[in-house]
Amino acid sequence: MKLLSQLLHNKKALVGLIILTIIVLVAIFAPLLTEYSPTRRVGRPHQAPSWDHWLGTTRLGHDVFARLVHGARVSLAVGFGAGLLITVIGTVLGIIAGYKGGVVDEIINFFTNMVLVIPNLPLLLVLAAFIGQASPLVIAIILGFTSWAWGVRVTRSETLSIRQRDFVKSAEMLGEPSWRIMLFEIFPNLISIVGINFIGSVIFAVITEATLEFLGLGDPNTVSWGIMLYNAQNSAALSVGAWWDLLSPCFALAFLGLGLALLNFAIDEIANPRLRTGGMLNRWTRMVRIGEGKL
């Protein structure tokens, strides 16, 4: 709760939250915002934006605005779903490795480093290619199971330092079981890292889903921003001058990315008391998300 009130007092966080809220509201009320179905042919191919079709039509005569607002649902669902999965796996493994130490730590740490050096997108391409036309759900799941390594690394290193603190020592002396210590003593102190990890993972998932679909590995019947990009690219939207077809999902993705990134940086600033004015510094964001945050 303290985090939340601090967030509301941070300008970057506020702008980020507003952007995110707009997109979430658009996604929820998508059917009310447009009279058109996103999957029906409602106009002639590649009509320019007009009063009837705010953002024009695609080559198949679908309404771009209708596809955009409905597509927000998929992007958000995959982003937050996969983000949650990535964060849960990363946090659980990170805390266990950092707190338990010993062999457990070595095993987890070894696998984490291994996953970190196998390039993520090429791996995802192989997985998705064998799966065939991956639905958003499948994309979210494979993202979740391949992208947790960064989270483990940061959570583990922070857990290592928290483990040495007095309150953990005293809980150990009192004979608390280790799951309790990890859950109630250590985890609450990691909340800002978990937050950064979560939002970073959401950004990553949104971008990667769009990228995989753009590259032709998604299910072409889905209504999502990535599939919109794929269709626009395949119908040579730019060379026939139908910029609206391509730029609409582009700006939507950029807008969502910006909102999430602002939020992430704000949490970073709040988590780091060292130099609040400049903010957004901290030990564990040495690697920020440039490691995995985007493609």
Add this chain to the structure above:
Amino acid sequence: MTFLLRRLAFYLAAFLVAATINFFLPRMLPGDPIAIMFSSAGADLSLENLNALKLTFGFIDAPLHEQYLAYLQSVFTGDLGRSIKYFPLPVTELLGRALIWTLGLMGIATVISFTLGSFLGVFAAWRRGRLVDSVISLGAIFSSSVPAVVVSLIMLFVFGYTLRWFPNGYAANPLLDPAWNWQYISSVLYHGTLPMLTLVFVLTGGFAVTMRNNMINLLGEDYIVMARAKGLSDNNVMLWYAARNALLPTVSSLAIAIGTILGGSLVTEVVFNYPGLGNTLYQAIIARDYPVIQGQLLIMTAAMLISNFVVDLSYVLLDPRLKKA
């Protein structure tokens, strides 16, 4: 020395994992793995050629572990099979040709954005809280949050299609023959400008933020205060006392970023129809040319591991403490 040997062993293990994924993936899926792998060939493949391909990928009449060893043997002898779309072109040759373009594009873009980003980060940290800092930080946030595919498409639209400043595709004028003359080289540079700018835009922000955060953490250290107390000039303290030390973790973040850079360059190449790995891969995905798709994972992993090793080496040079370890 042991540090580097340990890293080498680790990289070998990582490569093995990538190869293992390639081996088990088609076998784990429902259906006939041979049919899945080579289905896109249709009837074009003669029985003899098909058998050779099967052998490369370990589809032999033997228990699983022998199949696995057979596959590993082909991987480690550099045989990644043949492309089905461009049969009988070997995958290594197909990807090798493309790799040169990707490495060139990626390498130059990485050097430019790393240098630019680090300087921006140093500068922002030095003037933290001021206007310069806000501008750089916000710019960096924006640049690091927008997907490469979006940046590429917007660049292509603005500079390629609308302003017509730069060509819309290819690595060089297709009418020219590749040669070491100015005409060809200038054509390559001209065609490479947009993809390069895209990558630099996408990458610089991340490097700037990393550098800035490291710098700010360092600026509170005693030796910085000491350097100032000695009366050293601002520039001297900023570059030789703070930036130099802040560079160390930034270099290690570079190693992790290489995967991202690879990914970004894949997408950028597809958008700009650039003949690198990304585009080759895109064509392979459309044609479901599985040997090529699998081969790229191994080649990319190898590229990533080699760059990681280079970073390890530079780390030893930058941090003398590691030399003894």
